[in-house]
Amino acid sequence: MRREDRAVHTTWKTGALAEASGLTVRTLHHWDAIGLLTPSRRTAAGHRVYTGNDLARLYQILALRGLGLDLETIGACLDAGVDPVRLVRDHLAEVDSALAALETLRTRLSRLSAELAQDGAVSGPALLDALHATGRAAAQATLRRHLNPASVRELAGRAASLGPAAHYHLHVEWPELYRRAARLRSAGTPPSDPAVRRLVARMDELAALFTGGDAGISAGVRAAWREAPHTMSGDPAADPADYREPAAYLDASRTTAPTPEGPHP
Incomplete structure (x- = not known):
């Protein structure tokens, strides 16, 4: 046989x-x-x-x-009746994506190791390169737990099309919006308040820039932020509670009727 x-x-x-x-x-x-x-x-x-x-x-x-x-x-x-050829092809694409991120990280860590071995000092650019690669690899791994490979590639493509603005939106503006939400929540502001709803509107605008308005991708990205804000924000000191509680507060705002704004002077 x-x-x-x-x-x-x-x-x-x-x-x-x-x-x-x-x-x-x-x-x-x-x-x-x-x-x-x-x-x-x-x-x-x-x-x-x-x-x-x-x-x-x-x-x-x-x-x-x-x-x-x-x-x-x-x-x-x-x-x-799943197509086995497509299944294996998608699985291979996922593995290739993970390998590419790890290879980038390996290259930059090797450069960092070489500088350390030479004189014990590390240049700023080499250190930043390694840190950025480490952060990107960790963020990609987190996203892959909540999104399929096609969605991860779509996010990457849209981020690349935004150029330098993508870094500002993801690592500066997005965390700041969460901090504002946390302050409003701590102050006892109800989720239906117009100030909270304006935050939600801006966050949804940003999400649309990266997801093209796909609700499934947006939900996956929010789940990734709730799971690992330190990797998604690039801030290793980030406390998950600093994002999870405001995220729930913002989600509540999305599902409640708005409070009418008072008269403007």
């Missing part, structure tokens, strides 16, 4: 498949329970037995999850 034929006819019990795939037995049981990955066979005693076809579906599940899709969406994609 040829090797590929043996692979097709090989079967795995749950423990063996969990070990080979890096998953837990509990995860495989859960995926079976929700119908995401149901083993093709059962033993007489009722134990799960996975086949080569099940293994192929498992790869697709893991690849789609790596692209940022949730389990419900993955199930819908697979049940609708």
Whole structure:
């Protein structure tokens, strides 16, 4: 029997498949329970037995999850008949993107290491290069947990088209808008207040510059900021609470009716 034929006819019990795939037995049981990955066979005693076809579906599940899709969406994609060529191509694009960011970081860290080895001193430009590359790699990794590769590429393309203004909007204006929201919240200003709604309007304008008005991408970016504001803002000292609480406050403003403004003198 040829090797590929043996692979097709090989079967795995749950423990063996969990070990080979890096998953837990509990995860495989859960995926079976929700119908995401149901083993093709059962033993007489009722134990799960996975086949080569099940293994192929498992790869697709893991690849789609790596692209940022949730389990419900993955199930819908697979049940609708996902194109395996496109799946592998998208997975490869995601890996290439991650490798490119790491290669940039490696190059700049190597330059920094060489300067340190030469005389123990580091030039300002080399240090800033390394810091920026580190920050970009971390921000990209955070975004990839909330957005699929196509959305991450769209964000990068729109940011590049903005030129130097992108840095100002992301690392100066955006954090300052959060700080203003925090001050209004601390002062007890209701989310429906016009001052808060003006902040929301400006933040949504900025989001549209980078997302093209795509609500899904905007939601993913906000989730990334809530998860890791220190990487998204480029400020390693940023406290997640400084962003999460104002973010909830701003989200409340988006969903409440506005308070009428008083007469202007």
